[in-house]
Structures are given as C-alpha cells and as structure tokens.
Amino acid sequence: MDGGPVPGRSFGECEVCCTVFEIQVPEIAKPAGIPCQHLKGGCAIYDTRPDVCRHLLCGWRLIPGLPENWRPDLSGILIYQITSAEPGYASAGFILGLARGLAHLGDVGVLGFIQNMVKQRVPLFLNLRVGKGEARSTFLNRPLEPFVAANDGNGFIAMLADIIQEKQLKG
Ligand code: SF4
Numbered sequence: 001m002d003g004g005p006v007p008g009r010s011f012g013e014c015e016v017c018c019t020v021f022e023i024q025v026p027e028i029a030k031p032a033g034i035p036c037q038h039l040k041g042g043c044a045i046y047d048t049r050p051d052v053c054r055h056l057l058c059g060w061r062l063i064p065g066l067p068e069n070w071r072p073d074l075s076g077i078l079i080y081q082i083t084s085a086e087p088g089y090a091s092a093g094f095i096l097g098l099a100r101g102l103a104h105l106g107d108v109g110v111l112g113f114i115q116n117m118v119k120q121r122v123p124l125f126l127n128l129r130v131g132k133g134e135a136r137s138t139f140l141n142r143p144l145e146p147f148v149a150a151n152d153g154n155g156f157i158a159m160l161a162d163i164i165q166e167k168q169l170k171g
Pocket of ligand 1: 017018023028036037038039042043044045046049050053
C-alpha cells in the first residue's frame, strides 16, 4: 500500500467512493450515502476536483494482490484503510464493506483475504452498509482467530455467517 495506486487499475465507471463517503469540503458538502452533486456520468469537475477527492482511493486501487474483478461497483466489496487502536494489533487496518452480505461467503477470494488479515493481526472491521449510516463496524479478528489458528474452514465460515446475519438483523 505504500507504493501508490496499482498500475493499470482505474476507476472506470465506478462511482462508489463518490457516493458512500461523507465529504465535508464546501464545494461538495455531502452526507454519506448520497451521490456527489458533481457526478454526471463521471466527475464533471475532475481536473479541478478538491484534494480530498484526489486522495480518495479505495483498497482496490491501492492493494496489488486484490483480484481485478473486485472493483467496488462490480463486486459489492469496498475496502479502505483506517487507523486502529485495537491493543495487540497493527495500527493500520481496514474496513471491509460487503454489500451483498452472505453471498460473499461463496467467494474464496473474500474468505482468503479475511483469513490473511486475521493471521497477520491486521485489524479488520466488517461493515455491510458502508457510508449508509451503519453506526458501528464489527471487529472481525477476535471471533475468527480460533478458527484460523485451528485451520477450521467450516467453523470460520459459520462464524462469519453468524456475524453477518446478526448485523443484518440489527440493520
Ligand atoms: S467532486 Fe468528483 S471526485 Fe469528488 S466526490 Fe464529487 S464526483 Fe467524486
């Protein structure tokens, strides 16, 4: 993630970041979950867009190992880096947005990404409604660690499914 954007990966038609995030600068001033006023089949002020937009790159643009087909608008997966203060874990972690809920558990790439983060003690927080008012993301590492340590794939998936269903029930 320190090397800048992944070469050859571009936003294309993706407008997820311009919709899901709250942006406070006066020329945009938008709440989370609402499309930016400048979105008109792409950014209408792209050349003069504010700095906050220039730095708004999701994990798919920044992490070389992620699959090409994880572009957020195509996959429902939105990853972005955050700082974390979870004791005993790395200070840089990720929010993992899974807009399609349980359906993502059929993607071995998603399962492998989560397992790797848990193994490396990189804090990972699950959010099913990124930018749409979900009050709290769920810290995934702690409940999944026993299953990763035991190499128990079925238990790992069952625990993830429980976490997703509980979040869906809470809305
Ligand atoms: S100004 Fe352009 S880049 Fe920034 S949020 Fe709006 S549409 Fe996206």
